[in-house]
Amino acid sequence: MSSSDRIYTAGLVVIGDEILSGRTHDRNIAQVASWLQVQGIRLDEVRVVPDVLERIVEAVNALRARNDYLFTTGGIGPTHDDITVDAVANALGVPVVIHPEARAILERYYADKGGVNEGRLRMARTPEGGELIPNIRSGAPGIKVGNIFLMAGVPHICAGMLDALTGTLEGGAPLLSETVGGFIPESEVSVLLREVEASHENCQIGSYPFFREGKVGANFVVRSTDAGALRACVDALCEGLRELGFDFTPGGI
Numbered sequence: 001m002s003s004s005d006r007i008y009t010a011g012l013v014v015i016g017d018e019i020l021s022g023r024t025h026d027r028n029i030a031q032v033a034s035w036l037q038v039q040g041i042r043l044d045e046v047r048v049v050p051d052v053l054e055r056i057v058e059a060v061n062a063l064r065a066r067n068d069y070l071f072t073t074g075g076i077g078p079t080h081d082d083i084t085v086d087a088v089a090n091a092l093g094v095p096v097v098i099h100p101e102a103r104a105i106l107e108r109y110y111a112d113k114g115g116v117n118e119g120r121l122r123m124a125r126t127p128e129g130g131e132l133i134p135n136i137r138s139g140a141p142g143i144k145v146g147n148i149f150l151m152a153g154v155p156h157i158c159a160g161m162l163d164a165l166t167g168t169l170e171g172g173a174p175l176l177s178e179t180v181g182g183f184i185p186e187s188e189v190s191v192l193l194r195e196v197e198a199s200h201e202n203c204q205i206g207s208y209p210f211f212r213e214g215k216v217g218a219n220f221v222v223r224s225t226d227a228g229a230l231r232a233c234v235d236a237l238c239e240g241l242r243e244l245g246f247d248f249t250p251g252g253i
Contacts, residue, residue: 008171009044010036011063015074015084016153017050027155028073035162038204040173040225041069051075056087064091064148068171074153076142078119084150085143089127092145099126102141109139134164163206166223173225178234181219181252183212184241192240193220200233202226219252 012032018024026048033043044067049055056075064070075084089096102124103116110116123140126132133142133149135157142161143150149165151158167175186209197205206221220237224230241248 006171008041008068008169009066010041010069010071011044011067012046013056013059013063013070013072014046014048015051015056015072016048017081019048019074020050028151028153028158031155031159032071032073032151032162035166035204038202038223038225039166039169039175041169041171051081051083053083053087053090056084057091060088060091060148068147069169070148071151072148073151073158076123076140076150076152078122078140082122085125085127088143088145088148088150092127092148094128096125097128098124099130099132099143102126102132105132105141106139133161136160136164166204166206175223175225176227176230177221177223178230178250179219179221179252180234180237180241180248180250181217182241182246182248183215183217183253184246184248185216186218189218189241189244189246192237192244196233196237196240200224200229200236202229203233205233205237217253221252 012029014026014028019026029046036043045063047059047063049059060070072084075082085096106120106124107116110120126143127145130143130145133144135141137157137160142152151161186207193205193207197203203222203224207218209216209218222230222233222237238248
C-alpha cells in the first residue's frame with residue numbers, strides 16, 4: 001500500500017454521566033463521524049465513558065494507540081466533574097497548566113458577564129503543550145495536544161470547533177470547496193441547509209452569517225473531497241435557494 005492509499009483513522013471518546021444515564025441524547029458521535037468522513041478520515045471506534053478519571057485515561061490511551069487521531073467530547077466546562085483536561089494530561093504524563101491565551105480569551109468574554117471566577121478559570125486549563133481550538137460560540141476554547149482534540153460536549157459548540165479544524169488534519173484527502181452567498185437570513189434557510197447536507201453524502205455545508213449595509217446575510221461554504229459530489233451539492237443548494245425566492249451569488253459576497 002502506498003502512502004497515498006493509507007487510510008487515516010480517528011477514535012472518539014464521549015465523556016459524561018448524563019449520556020450514560022440517558023438524560024442527554026448524544027448528537028456528537030454522528031456529527032464527528034460525518035465531519036471526519038468529509039475530511040477523508042475514518043472514525044474507527046467510539047467509547048462512551050463516565051466522569052471518572054481512571055476510565056477516561058484508560059479509554060484515551062487505548063484509542064490514541066490505535067488511531068492517527070483521537071477526539072474527546074464533553075468534560076471541558078467549568079464544574080468540578082469536568083475532568084477531561086486532567087485525564088488527558090494524566091494519560092500523556094504531563095502537568096495541567098493555565099494557558100495564558102485561553103485565560104485572556106475568557107477574561108474578554110466574561111468582562112461584561114461578571115468577570116472570570118474560579119469555575120470559569122477552569123476552562124483555561126490545558127495539558128502542558130496544548131494549543132487552542134477557537135470557539136466562536138461561547139468563548140471557552142477547545143484544546144489540541146499532539147494528535148488529541150478535546151472538544152465541547154454541547155453539540156453546536158462542538159460543531160464550531162470542528163469547523164475551525166476543517167482541512168487542517170494531515171492525512172485527510174484534499175478538501176475542495178465552493179461558496180454561495182447572498183443577503184439571506186441564515187434562520188430562513190436552516191432547514192434547507194440541513195436537508196441538502198443530509199442528502200449529499202461526503203459533503204459538509206458551513207454557514208457564515210454577516211451584517212453588512214444594514215442587512216443580514218450569509219455565505220454558505222460547501223466542502224467535499226469529491227469534485228462530483230461537491231458540484232451536485234452546490235447545484236442542489238442553489239436550486240433550493242431559488243425555489244425559496246432568494247437571490248444568491250456564486251463565489252459568495
